[in-house]
Amino acid sequence: MLDGRAIGMGRIIGDGGTAFQIVDIALEPEHHGKGLGKAIMSALAERLRTHAPEGAYVSLIADGDTRHLYAKYGFDPAMPASIGMAMTVRKSP
Template identity: 40%
Template sequence: MPASLAGSLAGVVAMDGDQVIGMGRLVGDGVKYFYVQDLAVLPSCQGQGVGRALLNRLMGHVARTAPASAFVGLFAAEAALPLYQRAGFTMGDMTGCSGWWTRSTTERKPRCFSLQIKRLSSGFLLC
């Protein structure tokens, strides 16, 4: 996980005192393609504008660093769609796909899993 976080273009953390209540990051090429990744807010803090503030901060990074136009994509749980739609994201004409790649000495095959909300041991709800 540390290498994954270190490979991010930008990251934000929401704090309530000394407690982390949310986080998000951007990945991509840093020029034309950006992806909102791992936007998460503690369930007890959802619906209070934390996710919106994190997303706004990440989109501010895109606005400061991207050329006149850039692609910003994301995968979202159905429950999180209103957050992204209020920020101007649309479903568009693309269908998202996901899969896990495993290293093999003979071949590489995606093992696909459906998108779902995952509750981690830390209590975060990934969006």
Template identity: 40%
Template structure:
């Protein structure tokens, strides 16, 4: 497999990049007004490009001290399996490690798309804990 020659930038994706990558991985249609506000309040983001065109992204939301939530890790399907997602995760986890409180733990959460749990397990994520139940509701 040929190595992908990409650039990873410590910046939030633009609203249009976010929409393009979101929709390319099958997460449905994205409201750009909502996306713009959500991106603006994120803690940190990375955008991966080739010749200026976006091929991947990831961001972190949370309180920046104790709770961090990895969000929107997406790589264009044609570039998946080539190390782009791993590079995104390394950047996100490094950010958390540097910014979490020195004397406390950091809770890091994420939701994995169907079929992607094995990818996140390589970074130490587990599907729940015996003493905790992950729960979710969506208001639409």
């Protein structure tokens, strides 16, 4: 929060069991490079350590150089066993 408004956020979703995904880490561009992304990631990692069961599987998609940030929190590339995939929904005319 800055002056009462959110400038960044992070979100974890889970299946209610042992699978979780970090699906969002967002920060207003003018606040990049100030350590706030690391603070958000640290809070998410702490949340997982305190609430997820031992052995839980946590995944995420790392865009560009963000893989370096996530590696600092114990994330390793999942390839070749797994790959990230995406689809853009297109409506028929």
